[in-house]
Amino acid sequence: MERLPGGRRPRLVSSLGLGRRSWEVTLDEERGRLAWRDPRPPRRAGENCFVPISEIISVEETELNKKQRNIGKWQKMTKLHAFTVYYVKKARNHRWRCSDVTFWCVDEHLCNQWIQALKELLEMQKSRPKQLLVYINPYGGKRQGKRIYEQKVAPLFSLASISTDVVITEHANHAKDNLFEVNIYKYDGVVCVGGDGMFSEVMHGLVGRIQKDSGIDQNNPKASLVQCNIRIGIIPAGSTDCICYSTVGISDPVTSALHIIVGDCQPLDVSSVHHNNMFLKYSVSLLGYGFYGDILKDSEKKRWMGPMRYDYSGFKTFLSHHYYEGTIAYQPAKHTLGSPRDKDSCRTGCYICKKSEQQLAEQHKDCGLKHEEGEEEWKVIKGKFLAINAVNMSCACPRSPKGLSPAAHLADGSADLILVRKCSRFDFLRYLVRHTNQDDQFDFPFVDVYRVKSFQFTSKLSEDNESNVMDIGKKRFGQFCRDHPACCCNIVNSTWNCDGETLDSSAIEVRVHCQLMKLFARGIEENCKDEAAYSQNSAEQLL
Numbered sequence: 001m002e003r004l005p006g007g008r009r010p011r012l013v014s015s016l017g018l019g020r021r022s023w024e025v026t027l028d029e030e031r032g033r034l035a036w037r038d039p040r041p042p043r044r045a046g047e048n049c050f051v052p053i054s055e056i057i058s059v060e061e062t063e064l065n066k067k068q069r070n071i072g073k074w075q076k077m078t079k080l081h082a083f084t085v086y087y088v089k090k091a092r093n094h095r096w097r098c099s100d101v102t103f104w105c106v107d108e109h110l111c112n113q114w115i116q117a118l119k120e121l122l123e124m125q126k127s128r129p130k131q132l133l134v135y136i137n138p139y140g141g142k143r144q145g146k147r148i149y150e151q152k153v154a155p156l157f158s159l160a161s162i163s164t165d166v167v168i169t170e171h172a173n174h175a176k177d178n179l180f181e182v183n184i185y186k187y188d189g190v191v192c193v194g195g196d197g198m199f200s201e202v203m204h205g206l207v208g209r210i211q212k213d214s215g216i217d218q219n220n221p222k223a224s225l226v227q228c229n230i231r232i233g234i235i236p237a238g239s240t241d242c243i244c245y246s247t248v249g250i251s252d253p254v255t256s257a258l259h260i261i262v263g264d265c266q267p268l269d270v271s272s273v274h275h276n277n278m279f280l281k282y283s284v285s286l287l288g289y290g291f292y293g294d295i296l297k298d299s300e301k302k303r304w305m306g307p308m309r310y311d312y313s314g315f316k317t318f319l320s321h322h323y324y325e326g327t328i329a330y331q332p333a334k335h336t337l338g339s340p341r342d343k344d345s346c347r348t349g350c351y352i353c354k355k356s357e358q359q360l361a362e363q364h365k366d367c368g369l370k371h372e373e374g375e376e377e378w379k380v381i382k383g384k385f386l387a388i389n390a391v392n393m394s395c396a397c398p399r400s401p402k403g404l405s406p407a408a409h410l411a412d413g414s415a416d417l418i419l420v421r422k423c424s425r426f427d428f429l430r431y432l433v434r435h436t437n438q439d440d441q442f443d444f445p446f447v448d449v450y451r452v453k454s455f456q457f458t459s460k461l462s463e464d465n466e467s468n469v470m471d472i473g474k475k476r477f478g479q480f481c482r483d484h485p486a487c488c489c490n491i492v493n494s495t496w497n498c499d500g501e502t503l504d505s506s507a508i509e510v511r512v513h514c515q516l517m518k519l520f521a522r523g524i525e526e527n528c529k530d531e532a533a534y535s536q537n538s539a540e541q542l543l
């Protein structure tokens with residue numbers, strides 16, 4: 001379509017057949033949408049429909065089948081030309097489906113004009129991936145990864161003309177190691193089919209590779225890491241699928257495939273975890289010590305149980321009611337606008353995350369003037385904890401639809417540090433139950449939550465036995481030990497659950513890297529009334 005005088009974007013308007021009737025179909029580039037409306041008087045007309053061009057998956061010339069051809073007596077004599085538009089149909093609870101509508105006309109030239117105009121507009125959607133590298137963990141979750149990909153995802157990728165290189169992993173770390181070897185730069189994105197653990201592996205491969213190629217030493221806890229612009233797509237096929245659920249709003253392979261196809265982009269905060277100047281892991285969802293660390297440790301022995309292992313180990317861990325003594329030092333996240341007790345959650349286009357993005361861009365501009373983190377204020381807390389959870393995002397998942405910290409942000413450069421102090425079993429149960437209902441899980445005297453940009457933890461046991469985490473920690477923690485010499489603490493350490501992987505060290509140093517990576521997602525969309533307007537009146541209902 002050519003530009004109109006005055007730079008206005010053109011409209012293509014035609015009367016096209018849809019089912020048995022003629023509809024007024026408009027391709028409105030200005031408003032970025034394809035719309036079709038029944039031109040009959042309002043009382044007799046069907047409802048109007050529209051699809052944003054950004055949510056059209058593909059357009060194809062179509063041969064009308066026998067049923068579709070039986071659309072009117074006179075048309076039987078004439079050759080009909082048709083095209084089908086495949087588009088995203090939004091259903092309830094953030095679920096997306098691929099729907100289609102077929103338009104016909106007798107004029108071959110008009111039909112081709114429509115196909116060409118739509119294809120040109122799709123070509124202009126520059127954020128859409130053309131080539132993807134896919135890793136499938138055949139053993140994640142209920143071991144359905146390969147079937148899910150082949151039956152639900154691959155046909156959609158092919159419909160959208162996305163070419164793929166597929167690797168079915170043969171062992172743990174296969175995907176991660178592979179990402180250090182292949183030419184990642186020829187891909188528009190990497191897709192992982194599996195759970196949080198599989199995502200973590202792919203993220204480590206990709207983020208690690210970018211640091212290596214940029215000459216960044218990951219072992220330096222103070223290093224400014226280089227942002228990874230190759231997006232990761234998650235096709236959920238794991239046990240918890242918390243990262244997918246927290247960034248899309250549902251754990252559903254078809255929905256995730258469609259977010260990849262339309263080229264969504266959601267930046268994500270990533271925490272680096274170090275011990276004694278040695279890089280341990282990155283975390284994007286949960287870093288949990290105590291309750292969640294113990295669940296993970298126990299559940300790893302029961303992998304054969306599949307996703308049920310978390311319920312079994314969760315119940316066992318709850319009954320054991322272990323608490324752990326240690327010291328936490330954290331730097332509050334003063335740069336962010338939000339607080340963990342906010343009523344509003346992070347949603348698509350979140351202004352708090354946008355603000356952090358602007359701050360990050362400014363920091364990159366004048367990196368020389370950046371504040372030294374060591375100079376900023378540290379707060380220290382010592383105590384006996386049932387759980388210490390640091391979350392970079394809400395950690396919503398099917399088990400806990402609002403998550404461990406409902407107001408946490410995906411891309412604000414901070415984590416919510418949740419400290420659950422020693423309390424009775426009954427109180428801890430009340431706390432856990434609030435993860436599953438609308439009540440405020442932070443409204444307990446034994447629960448504290450802080451928005452932080454970095455923190456350190458050392459257990460009482462390692463304070464006593466090991467050399468300390470780092471010099472700054474040595475001074476701070478040492479001071480507390482002298483102040484409170486003897487206390488009756490639990491004598492064993494827990495382990496850290498880092499996005500579903502156990503860490504070897506209990507003494508850790510954690511730093512949040514604002515928007516270090518990007519996902520094929522758009523955050524959780526607000527449930528808006530408009531949503532139903534174009535989704536529920538899909539053309540097939542009218543045929």
Ligand SMILES: Nc1ncnc2c1ncn2[C@@H]1O[C@H](COP(=O)(O)OP(=O)(O)OP(=O)(O)O)[C@@H](O)[C@H]1O
Pocket residue numbers: 136137138139140141142168169170171172173174193194195196197198199201237238239240241242307500
């Ligand atoms: N072929 C393989 N054989 C064994 N382990 C694998 C293989 N491929 C990947 N893995 C490892 O399996 C671990 C768990 O996988 P994944 O996250 O997909 O499933 P899950 O643990 O059931 O789900 P979730 O992490 O959501 O709880 C990952 O950490 C990954 O490193």
Ligand SMILES: CCCCCCCCCCCCC/C=C/[C@@H](O)[C@H](CO)NC(C)=O
Pocket residue numbers: 195196197239240241242285286292295296310395397399400404432433435436497498499500501
């Ligand atoms: C008696 C009612 C108890 C209900 C407790 C519900 C709380 C569930 C919250 C789960 C949040 C999980 C956060 C995500 C962690 C993942 O990184 C990890 C790997 O998939 N999963 C687990 C379970 O550690």
Ligand SMILES: [Ca+2]
Pocket residue numbers: 269391392393408409410411412413414415
């Ligand atoms: Ca965050």
